[in-house]
Amino acid sequence: MLLSIMLPMLLGFAVFMLGMKAMEMALHRLAGPYLGAVLRRSTDTPLRGAIVGTATTAILQSSTAVTVITIGMVSSGLLTFRRSLGIVLGTNIGTCLTTELIGLQLHRLGAPLLAFSILLWVLTVVLDEGRGRHGGSRPGTFPHSLRYSAVAAAGFGLLLVGMTMMQKLAPVIEASPLYSWLLDRAGESLWWGLAAGAVLTALVHSSAAVIAMIMGLAATGAMPLELAVAVVLGANVGTCATGLLAACASSSAGRAVALAHVVLNLGGALLFAPFIPELEGLARALSEDPAAQVAHAQTLFNIACSLLALPLCYLPIWREGPPKTVNPVNGS
Numbered sequence: 001m002l003l004s005i006m007l008p009m010l011l012g013f014a015v016f017m018l019g020m021k022a023m024e025m026a027l028h029r030l031a032g033p034y035l036g037a038v039l040r041r042s043t044d045t046p047l048r049g050a051i052v053g054t055a056t057t058a059i060l061q062s063s064t065a066v067t068v069i070t071i072g073m074v075s076s077g078l079l080t081f082r083r084s085l086g087i088v089l090g091t092n093i094g095t096c097l098t099t100e101l102i103g104l105q106l107h108r109l110g111a112p113l114l115a116f117s118i119l120l121w122v123l124t125v126v127l128d129e130g131r132g133r134h135g136g137s138r139p140g141t142f143p144h145s146l147r148y149s150a151v152a153a154a155g156f157g158l159l160l161v162g163m164t165m166m167q168k169l170a171p172v173i174e175a176s177p178l179y180s181w182l183l184d185r186a187g188e189s190l191w192w193g194l195a196a197g198a199v200l201t202a203l204v205h206s207s208a209a210v211i212a213m214i215m216g217l218a219a220t221g222a223m224p225l226e227l228a229v230a231v232v233l234g235a236n237v238g239t240c241a242t243g244l245l246a247a248c249a250s251s252s253a254g255r256a257v258a259l260a261h262v263v264l265n266l267g268g269a270l271l272f273a274p275f276i277p278e279l280e281g282l283a284r285a286l287s288e289d290p291a292a293q294v295a296h297a298q299t300l301f302n303i304a305c306s307l308l309a310l311p312l313c314y315l316p317i318w319r320e321g322p323p324k325t326v327n328p329v330n331g332s
Contacts (some may be wrong), residue, residue, distance in 0.1 A: 013213065019158030026151035045312035048305060049086020050093070057094025064206070066091045067243045067261055070153040075254030085256045085313040088264060092236065096299040098208040099215065101156075114157030120150035139143030159212075190230040190276055194269060197234025202241035211298055219291040226280050228290075229297045233269040233276070235303065240265050268305035300304045 057066045070087050071080040124147035185192040191205035200210045214231050217223035240262045272279060283297040 002120070006097070008165065012162045015158055015165060018154045019162060022151055022155030022158060024175035026148040026155060029148045044055040044083070046082075046086035046089070046293065048315075049083055050090040050310060051086075053087035053090020055090070055180070056093045056276060057089075058097045063091035063095035063239060064243065066094070067257075071243060071247055071254040071257045074257050075251040077253075081253050081256050081260075082313070085260060086310075088257065089309055090262050092302040093299075093306055095239075096295070096302055098159075099295040099298055111157070111161060114154055114161065117150045117154035117157055118157070119152065121147060124150060134145060190273070192233035193227045193230030193271060194237075197231035197236075198238040200231075200233075201235040201238025203238075206309050207235040207239040210238070211294065215291040215294045218294050221290070225283065225290060225293055226276060226330075228294045229280050229283070230273075231295060232298045233272060233301065236265045236298075237269050256324050264305065264309055268309075269302065271308075272301055272304070 053066060053070075057063045059121060067088065070084050074081055074084050089289050125294065197214075201207045211232055214223060214228045214235075218225060218228045240258070243258040243261050247255040279297050279300060280293075282300055283293040286296045
C-alpha cells in the first residue's frame with residue numbers, strides 16, 4: 001500500500017517541482033538583471049519595500065529566491081537591514097499568487113499549455129537560426145524574451161500536470177493507515193498538522209509545492225479544511241529553512257534578515273494557530289471549492305501577518321545609514 005502511494009506521489013511531485021523550478025529559472029532570467037536595481041531604489045520605506053517584495057516574488061514565483069537575494073545584498077552592504085524588513089513582509093504576500101492560480105482549477109489546461117509553450121520555444125529557435133545567431137539570443141532581444149516566456153509557460157503547464165497526478169492519488173492516500181493515524185492525531189491537536197507542514201516544507205524548500213499537494217487532497221475531500229489550514233501555517237514556518245541555510249555563510253546583517261524572516265513566520269503561525277477555525281470560516285465564505293479555500297486561507301494569513309508586522313518596521317531602532325552605492329561600470 002505504502003509503495004503504491006509513494007512512487008506515483010513522488011513522480012507527480014517531481015513533475016510539479018520541475019515545473020516550479022523551470023518557472024523560477026525563466027522568470028529570473030527575464031527579470032533578474034533588473035531586480036537588484038529595483039530593490040535598491042524602491043525600498044526607502046517599509047511600505048514601499050513590502051510592495052516591491054510582493055511584486056518581485058509574484059514575478060519570480062519564489063519567495064525563497066527573493067529572500068536569499070535580499071540576504072546577499074544586505075550582507076554585501078548594498079541594502080540596509082531596515083530596507084530589507086519591508087521586502088521580507090512582501091515576499092510572504094507575493095508567494096500566494098502560485099497557490100491562488102492553482103486554486104482556479106486550471107489543471108485541465110496543463111497539457112495544452114505545455115504543448116503550446118514547446119511550440120513557442122521551437123519558434124524562438126527558428127527565429128534565432130533565421131537571424132544567424134548561433135550563439136543564442138542576447139538578453140533583452142525579442143527572441144530571448146519570447147524564449148524564456150515559453151519556458152515559464154511550460155513550467156506552469158508542468159506544475160498543473162503534476163498537480164493533477166497528485167490529485168488522482170487522493171482516494172488511495174485516504175485509505176492508508178498512515179493517513180488515518182495523522183487524522184487521529186490532528187483530531188487531538190491541530191499542532192500535528194502545523195508541525196507536518198513545517199517539516200515537509202523545510203525538506204522540499206517550497207511552501208507552494210506542499211500547499212499545492214494539500215490543496216489536491218482537500219479538493220477530493222481526503223483532508224478536512226481545518227487540518228489543511230494548519231498545514232498551511234506550518235508551511236510558512238518551514239519556508240524559512242532555505243534562508244537560514246543561506247545566512248550561515250553571510251554577515252551578521254544577513255543573518256539578521258534571516259532571523260527576521262523566522263520571527264515573522266513563526267510568530268504569525270503561533271499567533272493564528274488558536275484562530276484556525278475562524279480562518280477556515282473566512283476561507284469557506286470566500287469560495288465553495290475546497291482547493292480554493294486552502295489558497296484563500298494562505299492569502300488571508302500572509303496578508304494579515306504582514307500588515308500586523310508592518311508598523312513595527314517603522315520603529316526608530318531600525319534606523320541605519322544609506323546602502324552602499326554601486327558603480328555601473330565596474331559594479332563596485
